[in-house]
Amino acid sequence: MDGTDLLAERFEAHRRHLRAVAYRLLGSAGDADDAVQEAWLRASRAGADGVDNLGGWLTTIVARVSLNMLQSRRARREDPADLTPEVGTTAGPEQEAELADSVGVALLVVLETLTPAERLAFVLHDLFALPYEEIGPIVGRTPTAARQLASRARRRVRGATVAPDPVRQREVVAAFLAASRGGDFAALLALLDPEVVLRADAAAVASGATPEVRGAHAVAETFSGRARAARPALVDGLPGAAWLVGGEPRVVFRFTLAADPAGDRIVAVDLIADPEKLTLLSLTFLDELS
Template identity: 85%
Template sequence: MDGTDLLAERFEEHRAHLRSVAYRLLGSAGDADDAVQEAWIRASRAGTDGIENLGGWLTTIVARVSLNMLQSRRARREEPSDLVVRAGTIDGPEQEVELADSVGVALLVVLETLTPAERLAFVLHDLFALPYDEIAPIVNRTPEAARQLASRARRRVRGGSAAPDPARQREVVAAFLAASRGGDFAALLAVLDPEVVLRADAAAVASGATPEVRGAHAVAETFSGRARAARMALVDGAPGAVWLVGGEPRVVFRFALEGDRIVAVDLVADPETITLLSLTFPDELP
């Protein structure tokens, strides 16, 4: 048995689990099968040299594929209700009915209201016990920001609080940017959580950013009098900002909020990562 055959055999051992992960992320058995097939293609191309936890590695791959599919679906503005109905229909294939029963159509309906990153963080952590340290690189967030994504999703799934108000979140981010540009230290502190974390990716660090800054005072000092060229934007549907050079995004600011406070800021400057983000500016909104 050659390496490819061995990998195929081991992949089949994990197929049911991978399909379960993909289904809970995508809400459609057909899309789940497509995600698992794409995961197999990627795994077979990459090989398993140096992989100690094959199951975890394959879960990460299928999660990344599913996230891309969710983001593409969101960009096409595909109606989530169509997916939920298809996932729960009694006229569908037997396997799809079984999957829908195991997840619960009600849960699928709520999951469809989440952003792709919120959905992935919640499903992987709460349904499959994946640590936030492993979820963070999949959604291109810090572990703290991934925890906040799952926390917001969890409250909405459990009905513990109202969904975040997008308009209010935009107001908070706009206030942060205005305070940053104007050097208003007190106004910055007013919108920052005391334990806020600022993190920069490797590309941003190479351009002079500090890899990590913790605490409201330190983060406020970092931004005070800066961000003058940052433009308000929606980043994957959530309030954020973008620094444009010649009309092209050079740095993306991603914010995680709890209530009226910013709890995490991610600076993304890696060009490949930026191409994966959905960026919408206020004048482009419907």
């Protein structure tokens, strides 16, 4: 086995962790897989000779790729001088761990309110325990500045409006699927955020899906009269649906709802059809729980 094959084998052992990091940074399964693939290309070109902590090294690569994707996708402007000192951060280790656990389902929508650097600092430190000494170089800041970024993000997460009711989220997705099957265009529009985006991965596109559709009217047109065979499900704990063939998922729909208490508007739908991606998803069918 040559060096590249050995690195590939070791990379695969870390793939699930790397995908989890990228997914929580990017909020999209498709983007997360793209980030992991780009990380592999960079790692294979660089080689791992002399790398003592392969997992940490790969995590750093994925984080840098994800940060570039966030900055490109969202084009957010940041003021490097606007780094206020830490205030009101008296939580101990147990409370910090509780915070990391509590934001699981709501995390993706809450993180949309953060700048890319804040998002990366918070996720890497609070959810994946990466030290600020390693986070700083990724975001181009000192460890102290990285700590301040995470602190500012943490305050925003704590101060965010109460997370949407998960029961209500399921009801919204169920209503959306019913409206889709029945071709109820008005009902679909009522459930969609005006700026909603529908994203499809490469496998779904190869089967005829449009790579990206934006706006409530366009997304409602895409779904109207369809989704007849889709079953409501939790996809990695988030509301969604799946289309099965022979008992196996062929297409998964992941829904992201607005980060407000009502949570009654869909802000994003990810269409996942790549077989490898599907094997990494955790699916719980809601019709089997009722």
